[in-house]
Amino acid sequence: MDFNTPGVHSDAVSNAKFHLIFLSNIVRNRMLQISKAIKTATKNKRAFTVPSMIDLLEMMECTINPEGRYKRRYAITAKQKLILMQLKIDESHVDTEIMGFNQHREKATSDLFSHTNV
Numbered sequence: 001m002d003f004n005t006p007g008v009h010s011d012a013v014s015n016a017k018f019h020l021i022f023l024s025n026i027v028r029n030r031m032l033q034i035s036k037a038i039k040t041a042t043k044n045k046r047a048f049t050v051p052s053m054i055d056l057l058e059m060m061e062c063t064i065n066p067e068g069r070y071k072r073r074y075a076i077t078a079k080q081k082l083i084l085m086q087l088k089i090d091e092s093h094v095d096t097e098i099m100g101f102n103q104h105r106e107k108a109t110s111d112l113f114s115h116t117n118v
Contacts, residue, residue: 034086047079056080062098070101 031050038048056079062070076084076091084090 034083037086038082042082048083053083056083060094062101068105070098070105072098 028050031053035048035050035053039045042048056077059074060072060076060080061074062072065071072095076094081091084094
């Protein structure tokens with residue numbers, strides 16, 4: 001990022017941009033620490049770089065099935081489980097969060113329809 005020309009027109013946007021950079025550096029640092037821990041545990045120096053770990057975590061996705069409910073699209077791989085284990089997240093927590101999306105979506109849908117019938 002070029003800090004000499006932030007490309008913003010107000011101080012508020014500039015502050016928000018710098019806060020976002022600050023937070024992203026914290027997340028990146030945590031991912032780097034996790035990467036080092038996994039590399040020492042698995043003796044695999046190339047497989048767990050920060051960009052590859054982010055790519056692996058981005059592959060965990062859910063879609064909406066024909067019944068209108070969110071569902072995890074693929075099973076969680078062994079590498080993804082290893083990363084999640086370092087973050088102290090297990091597979092059941094991922095499924096619980098997806099269920100939370102379903103409940104939130106159902107509530108928003110019922111609220112939407114209850115307001116249109118008035």
